[in-house]
Amino acid sequence: MKRLWLGAGLLVALFILSLWSGLAMGDLHKELSSGMEQASQAALSGDLQAGAATAQEVKEQWQKYWKPVAIITDHEPMEEIDEIFAQTETYARAGQANAFAVGCARLARLLEAAGEAHTPMWWNLL
Amino acid sequence: MFLSYFRTVVLYLALILVIRLMGKRQIGQMEPTEFVVTMLVANLASIPMEDGGVPLLSGLLPMLVVLGMELVLAGLSMKSLWVRKLLCGKPVILIENGKILQDNLRKTRVTMDELTGHLREKDVLDLGAVQYAILETNGNLSVFPYPGERPATAREAGVQTQDQYLPLTVVSDGVVMRQNLKKAGKNEAWLEKQLKKQKVSLQDTWLLTVDGGGSVQFYRKEKSK
Numbered sequence: 001m002k003r004l005w006l007g008a009g010l011l012v013a014l015f016i017l018s019l020w021s022g023l024a025m026g027d028l029h030k031e032l033s034s035g036m037e038q039a040s041q042a043a044l045s046g047d048l049q050a051g052a053a054t055a056q057e058v059k060e061q062w063q064k065y066w067k068p069v070a071i072i073t074d075h076e077p078m079e080e081i082d083e084i085f086a087q088t089e090t091y092a093r094a095g096q097a098n099a100f101a102v103g104c105a106r107l108a109r110l111l112e113a114a115g116e117a118h119t120p121m122w123w124n125l126l
Numbered sequence: 127m128f129l130s131y132f133r134t135v136v137l138y139l140a141l142i143l144v145i146r147l148m149g150k151r152q153i154g155q156m157e158p159t160e161f162v163v164t165m166l167v168a169n170l171a172s173i174p175m176e177d178g179g180v181p182l183l184s185g186l187l188p189m190l191v192v193l194g195m196e197l198v199l200a201g202l203s204m205k206s207l208w209v210r211k212l213l214c215g216k217p218v219i220l221i222e223n224g225k226i227l228q229d230n231l232r233k234t235r236v237t238m239d240e241l242t243g244h245l246r247e248k249d250v251l252d253l254g255a256v257q258y259a260i261l262e263t264n265g266n267l268s269v270f271p272y273p274g275e276r277p278a279t280a281r282e283a284g285v286q287t288q289d290q291y292l293p294l295t296v297v298s299d300g301v302v303m304r305q306n307l308k309k310a311g312k313n314e315a316w317l318e319k320q321l322k323k324q325k326v327s328l329q330d331t332w333l334l335t336v337d338g339g340g341s342v343q344f345y346r347k348e349k350s351k
Binding site: 001003004005006007008010011014018070071072073074075076 | 180183204
């Protein structure tokens with residue numbers, strides 16, 4: 001009987017933890033993705049400096065959450081995101097607005113996809 | 127390298143913990159579902175063990191979920207006959223009063239070769255000697271020969287038997303098992319007397335057991351060569 005309750009408690013605790021982490025991951029990545037979208041738009045409209053500043057803020061936020069995210073998610077897509085952050089930074093320094101915008105748009109999509117992969121939606125569950 | 131080492135240690139400990147919490151049954155005694163769950167848990171542990179890019183949690187979490195499910199279902203199957211039947215199935219009679227139930231053989235997909243093989247494992251060569259053969263839920267076959275075909279019990283043979291007691295280990299490799307000593311209704315003074323009788327110190331005692339009838343078994347520790 002004790003084991004039954006232990007099992008039930010374990011299942012409930014893990015359910016809450018995994019649901020919370022899925023939702024938190026979704027929200028975080030959505031926020032980061034929209035930031036990169038804004039950076040891309042700013043660069044396309046000719047304000048590379050504003051775009052670079054926004055991208056920098058997003059990168060700092062990404063780095064802040066990098067460790068907890070790495071506990072939950074596969075490291076490969078995270079490394080790809082890191083690489084593109086480094087690329088876009090270089091494009092911004094070199095004044096290549098178009099390449100920077102493309103990099104930001106790619107990052108926006110990758111971050112969005114990384115968040116979506118964890119959200120508890122039926123298409124992910126099935 | 128260190129990461130692999132560390133992850134393997136963590137996952138190995140988690141695996142041991144999960145298997146221990148799931149129960150003590152040996153592979154041969156497992157229900158098919160238990161066997162599959164054990165294999166599944168071992169497999170889940172192996173993924174983050176060999177791939178450093180996969181978080182440890184992605185192996186630990188499913189392992190803990192499987193453990194939780196297993197504990198809940200095992201608990202429920204103890205409480206409910208319906209759950210037990212659903213998870214483990216029910217024993218099926220394959221031979222009843224010497225008659226092979228072919229329908230049940232078909233239902234359980236047991237061939238005649240397998241049936242005779244199982245019977246041979248139980249030292250039964252003559253099918254006609256079997257009164258009942260039951261396929262248990264863990265896949266084992268219980269065989270009951272006709273009373274005239276099985277060895278006589280002591281009672282049937284009219285032989286007087288002595289009571290049987292479970293021996294308790296009181297000293298193991300020079301260490302006193304105080305709980306067993308107490309359970310056997312003995313004390314340190316009794317132990318000392320026993321050792322004196324054997325002319326040996328506690329350190330030189332390999333095994334000392336005592337049963338409910340007071341019978342003592344003693345083995346001296348051998349010097350390593």
